[in-house]
Amino acid sequence: MATAKQFVLKDFPLQCGVVLPEAKLVYQVYGELNDQRTNAVLYPTSYGAQHTDVDWLVRPDGILDPSRWCVVMVNMFGNGLSTSPSNDPAVARPGVYFTQYDNVRAQVALINVLGIEQLALVYGWSMGAQQGYHWAALYRDRVQRLAALCGTAKTTDHNKLFLYSLRAALTADPTWTGDRFEGTPDRGFHTFAQIYASWAASQAYYRAKPYLAWGYDSLEDYILRGWEAGYRQRDPHNLLAMIDTWLRCDVGDNPVYQGDYAKAMGSITAKTLVMPATTDLYFTPEDCEAEAALIPNAQYRPISSIWGHRAGNPYQNPEDEAFIKGAIADLLGE
Known part of the structure; x- marks a missing residue:
């Protein structure tokens, strides 16, 4: 490799x-x-x-x-x-x-x-x-x-609204000082993951519940372990930086x-x-x-x-x- x-x-x-x-x-x-x-x-x-x-x-x-x-x-x-x-x-x-x-x-x-x-x-x-x-x-x-x-x-403007909501979710966390995070934004990550998951797949996807076949036992378990855990592996400052790049595309x-x-x-x-x-x-x-x-x-x-x-x-x-x-x-x- x-x-x-x-x-x-x-x-x-x-x-x-x-x-x-x-x-x-x-x-x-x-x-x-x-x-x-x-x-x-x-x-x-x-x-x-x-x-x-x-x-x-x-x-x-x-x-x-x-x-x-x-x-x-x-x-x-x-x-x-x-x-x-x-x-x-x-x-x-x-x-x-x-x-x-x-x-x-x-x-x-x-x-x-x-x-x-x-x-x-x-x-x-x-x-x-x-x-x-x-x-x-x-x-x-x-x-x-x-x-x-x-x-x-x-x-697009509609896409920007999604990105604004992600930025707001992270920076609403009490660890955000206005310039940076002083600690892990636990609440921010949780809200961020919920927003991201809701947009990332369709309504029909969530009706079909394919994640139940992958070992998740509920929607909440899927969002926690399938989405939030992944984003917690990323530095929140980097997540904001990539949002800023996306917004300006x-x-x-x-x-x-x-x-x-x-x-x-x-x-x-x-x-x-x-x-x-x-x-x-x-x-x-x-x-x-x-x-x-x-x-x-x-x-x-x-x-x-x-x-x-x-x-x-x-x-x-x-x-x-x-x-x-x-x-x-x-x-x-x-």
């Missing part, structure tokens, strides 16, 4: 105006580049996830097969492995935040060092899809294909497109697969379909699933995994 590596960028300017003396990206490579260096796949991480949480689909005969593809999984800023409030005092200050523009510029530097000129595919779920859209708009000549699963290139908000979101979307030349879940409450199929219509070479291919947002990361869900695997194979021309 490959081990994670660290890539360091010196004097890295963030979009918020702060220059970091060192910005660190933790990444892992699965598989090997072929002699022509034409089989590289970039897979950025999603909200709250580290690469070991979402690399289950990189396996022989999986959605991304490392015997055929060289998969570079990059941990985004703020996730606790790459530069984050929990590991760098320079970013644990008010007014310092990361954007997806920051993430992608850092990833470009990494890809350059790895000797990769073109990416056969950028594969992203949720916040990973946000990064994928930025890649395809900002580095058009370097991205051949984009698979955007359950994510949008610009955060806009593929047009950068020096290249200067606020012109439609121009950014229309500039994407990669063969693009826009794949929401039909019951996603964060990134609705209507929002994703509207974005697909702005991209010249996009296919809109929704996942028909009761799993909501979680359909895009179906590690407990063989049916949706098979659908995604087939769609990615089609995209890659396999």
